[in-house]
Amino acid sequence: MASEQPGAAAQGNRPPLWGRRRSVERKRAALGYGLVVPALLALGAVALYPLLYNLVLSFQHHVLTEPGTNAVVGFANYVALATDPAFLGDLVRTLGFTGVSVAVEFAAGLGLALVVHQSFRGRGLIRASILIPWAVPTAVSALLWKAFFQQQSGFVDFALTHLGLPGSHLVWFNSPLLAWVPIIVSDVWKNTPFVALILLAGLQTIPRELYESAQCDGARAWQSFWRITLPLLRPAILVALIFRTLSAFLVFDVVYVMTGGGPGTSTEVISYYNWYKFMVSLNFGYGAAVALVITLLALALAAVYVRILHTRGDLT
Amino acid sequence: MRRAGLWILTAAIVLYSLFPFFWILKSSLEPTSSVIGAVKGLWPGHPTLTHYQAIFVQGGFGQPLLNSTIVAGSTTVLAVVLGALAAYALARLPMRGKAIVLGSVLLVSFFPQIAMVGPLFLVFRHLQWLDTYQALVVPYLILSLPITTWILTAFFAQIPRELEEAAMVDGAGLWRTLWSVFAPVAIPGLFTAAILDFLLSWNDLLFALSFMNSPNMYTVPLALVNFRNAYYVHYGQVYAGVIVASLPIALVVLFLQRRIASGLTAGSVKG
Numbered sequence: 001m002a003s004e005q006p007g008a009a010a011q012g013n014r015p016p017l018w019g020r021r022r023s024v025e026r027k028r029a030a031l032g033y034g035l036v037v038p039a040l041l042a043l044g045a046v047a048l049y050p051l052l053y054n055l056v057l058s059f060q061h062h063v064l065t066e067p068g069t070n071a072v073v074g075f076a077n078y079v080a081l082a083t084d085p086a087f088l089g090d091l092v093r094t095l096g097f098t099g100v101s102v103a104v105e106f107a108a109g110l111g112l113a114l115v116v117h118q119s120f121r122g123r124g125l126i127r128a129s130i131l132i133p134w135a136v137p138t139a140v141s142a143l144l145w146k147a148f149f150q151q152q153s154g155f156v157d158f159a160l161t162h163l164g165l166p167g168s169h170l171v172w173f174n175s176p177l178l179a180w181v182p183i184i185v186s187d188v189w190k191n192t193p194f195v196a197l198i199l200l201a202g203l204q205t206i207p208r209e210l211y212e213s214a215q216c217d218g219a220r221a222w223q224s225f226w227r228i229t230l231p232l233l234r235p236a237i238l239v240a241l242i243f244r245t246l247s248a249f250l251v252f253d254v255v256y257v258m259t260g261g262g263p264g265t266s267t268e269v270i271s272y273y274n275w276y277k278f279m280v281s282l283n284f285g286y287g288a289a290v291a292l293v294i295t296l297l298a299l300a301l302a303a304v305y306v307r308i309l310h311t312r313g314d315l316t
Numbered sequence: 317m318r319r320a321g322l323w324i325l326t327a328a329i330v331l332y333s334l335f336p337f338f339w340i341l342k343s344s345l346e347p348t349s350s351v352i353g354a355v356k357g358l359w360p361g362h363p364t365l366t367h368y369q370a371i372f373v374q375g376g377f378g379q380p381l382l383n384s385t386i387v388a389g390s391t392t393v394l395a396v397v398l399g400a401l402a403a404y405a406l407a408r409l410p411m412r413g414k415a416i417v418l419g420s421v422l423l424v425s426f427f428p429q430i431a432m433v434g435p436l437f438l439v440f441r442h443l444q445w446l447d448t449y450q451a452l453v454v455p456y457l458i459l460s461l462p463i464t465t466w467i468l469t470a471f472f473a474q475i476p477r478e479l480e481e482a483a484m485v486d487g488a489g490l491w492r493t494l495w496s497v498f499a500p501v502a503i504p505g506l507f508t509a510a511i512l513d514f515l516l517s518w519n520d521l522l523f524a525l526s527f528m529n530s531p532n533m534y535t536v537p538l539a540l541v542n543f544r545n546a547y548y549v550h551y552g553q554v555y556a557g558v559i560v561a562s563l564p565i566a567l568v569v570l571f572l573q574r575r576i577a578s579g580l581t582a583g584s585v586k587g
Contacts, residue, residue, distance in 0.1 A: 025410050031490070032409030036417055039402035039461060042394075046458050047424045050435035057435065115325055122326035124573070129333040131569045131576060136562050137519035139537035143558050144336040147343060147551075150352075155339045158355035189336070194580065201581035250428045253521045257541050271430040278434040279526050291431035302426045 051295065057288035064282035077289035086265065087273060087290065094269040097180070098248040101187045105244055106237075108188065109195025116196065117203045130193035138190060142257035145186035149173070176266030179259050183267060186254050191247075195240045202236025203229070235309065242305040246298055270294055337562060344368070344555035351552045367552035368560070371543070375553055377560065379532050380539035387449055387535060388517040391456040395513045396506055398457075399464030404494075406465070407472035408480075418469065425462035432458060433526045440527055451527040452535070456520065460513040467512070467582045471505030508579035511572055515565070536561045 061073045081087055116126050133141060148155050149172045161168035172178050206229065214224045230237075252271040255261060261268035261276075274294060277287035343351055344367055345360040351367075371377040402421075406414050436455055437446075445451040479501070483493045524538040534542065540561060543553045569576065 028409045028490075029411045032405035032411035035401040035405035035409070036411075039398040039421075039465060040417065042398055042457050043421065043424050043461055046436075046455050047427050047432065050432045050439075051427065053435035053438070054431060057438075112329065115322070115329070118322060120319070120322050122323060126326055126329050127577060128570055128573045129330040131573050132337075132562075132566050133333050135515055135565045135569050135576070137521065137537040137540075139519075139521045139540050140558050140561055141336075143540060143554060144340050147340050147555060147558075148336055152354045153343065153350075153352050153551075155335075155355070189332075197577050197580050246426060250430060252430060253537075256521070256525070271428070274430045275433060275522070275526070278437065284434050284438060287434045291428070291434060294428050295431045298428050299423075299426055 051292075054288040054291050054295075057284050058292055060285045062283070062285035062288075064284065070285075073285070077286050080286065081289050081293060086268075087270070089265065090268050090270045090273045093267070094249060094251070094271075097184070097187075097251060097269060098245060101184050101191075101248050102241065102244050104184070104188050105192045105195050106241065108192045109240065110199055112192060112196035113199035113203055116200055130196065133190050134193040136190075138253035139257050141186050141190040142254040145182050145189065146173075146258050149182040149185075173259055174263055176263055179263065179267050183254055183258055186258070187248065187251065191244060195244060198240040198243075199233065199236050202233045206232045238305055238309050242302060245301060245305070249298060249301060250294070337559070337566075340555045340558050344552060344559050346552070348552050351555070367550075367556035370550075371553045371556050371560065375539075375543065375557075376532070377539060377557060380534045380536045381560075383449070383533060384518055384536040387452045387456070388514050390449065390453045391460055391517040392510050392513040394453065395457055395460035395464045396510050399461055399468050399509060400502070400506060402465050403468030403472050404498075406469045408477070418466070421462045421465050424458065427458065429458065429522055433522065436523075437526055446527055447530050447533045449533075452517075452520075452523055455523050455527075456517040459516045459520065463516070464509045464513055467509045467579055468502075468505055470582050471508070472502060475501050504575075508575045508582070511568070511576055512579050515568075515576075518565075 058077050059072055059074060060070050061076070062070050112126075112130065116123055147153070149157075151157055151169060151171045156172075157168055157170070160166070160170075170178065172182055210228050210232075211224055214228060219227070250271050251269055252275065255267055255269050255272050256275075259267045261272050270290075271294070274287060274290045277283050277290055281287075342358070342360045345363040345365070347362055347364050347366065350356065350361055402417070405411065406417060432455060436451075440446050440451045475498070479497050480493050483497045484490075488497070518535075519537065520535070521537040521541070524535040525541075528534055528538060531539075531542070540554060540557045543550045543557060
């Protein structure tokens, strides 16, 4: 959401016309704070408070199955986390998943946006059909693709068998590497539409005259794309990438539904690990340390993108 | 030539988006023996509605549908009211620190949902909120309130101020102006935000999985992943449930696609 702060420009600093006007302005400002406070309080209670509570918990030995042992243990949880091979392995897998799925979603989303941007009668049809994958719950998309890749009863098995290709009767979910395929396919299927819609909105802000004059100057289609489309699309690209990168980095639902992190831990990701520590091990001290590290990593990722937006002058 | 190419592309995109639904629909209509057996063809053999009957009669799938509707509906109302108040102030009223407010709201949307699970679980356990609707309605504000505030601030800022100024000059008070001049123009924006809030809360699995233990409090996504006992996954029922869960969403998308698309992109791209 890289737009200018809406309203900031319109609101402006109009000179007060007379005294009464000034007191009215002051009253309106007070009202403004009053209107913003409920939303801020709500967000403070549901987002900021849990974050601070994590900070407290992360310095405790806090396991629900061992009542009465909420002793303060200093940095013990963090020290354990820094050398926790399970977490580090999950982090590597998560980054790999993020890189692959975001790259594919970006490429496919850009292609899709360019197709839809060609004004023709099929646009509405495409938009409706790509919005359905985006709108269904991730649990649904994961189950759909799980069924699709199921051994014997799945379409993939059926198609590979009938085309006489190798790989029929594969048990996709039993292989540490192949189990990623349905996960990534499902994620790409569900999230490409989001990228496409954001990029499409960006494409629609590029004035057509630019292309026309480029064409007059003898520019080829790919030159126009490279010199006009991509640079002017940069803010939209960055916005789409911020949101996709973060949510891929925090992926949970699709992994939980499709593989539960398996086989073994070969598809386990950091959010799954964190959930397991909280809700299965009931280890809220260690879980809190994991949660804070994940939060810091997510904010760092966001900060990198926002910084790029800022330095390029795309965000005013 | 070019037109034909575009139409082939269109057909491919539509097929790609919808074919997985067709496949699971086909499987959901087959008797249990074929649901997990080798595929005979693209059309269901011996079609039957057994699984649909089973999820509603034995599976009690009506309850999760009701739960999800109550939870997502309440979150939507709460988020739209809180978000609209804040957005009006941010778009219209002269106050300092707007950038800070919008920035911190945006920051919240970058907080990992997973990080909230542990502390909220402990708090809700203490409040005896586990297995209650409020244990989902309240935390779903994390998902819905930031995007609502941003969308509505952008939307309100685009509404011309002249109408309100004219009403004020004519002597209408602030509340009167808000109610009879601003609100009618703002309704499309509120509606757009409401659809997105509803979808976001309807689709959550993580919080429901963590705060809802008893099957009669399951939401739709949670019920779908729990069509199983300790030994056996009822694939036929899972597939039927997936179709039942997707239908209302498909309808919402078909009727409101323009609004959803505009809401998704509002405030996110310049221009």
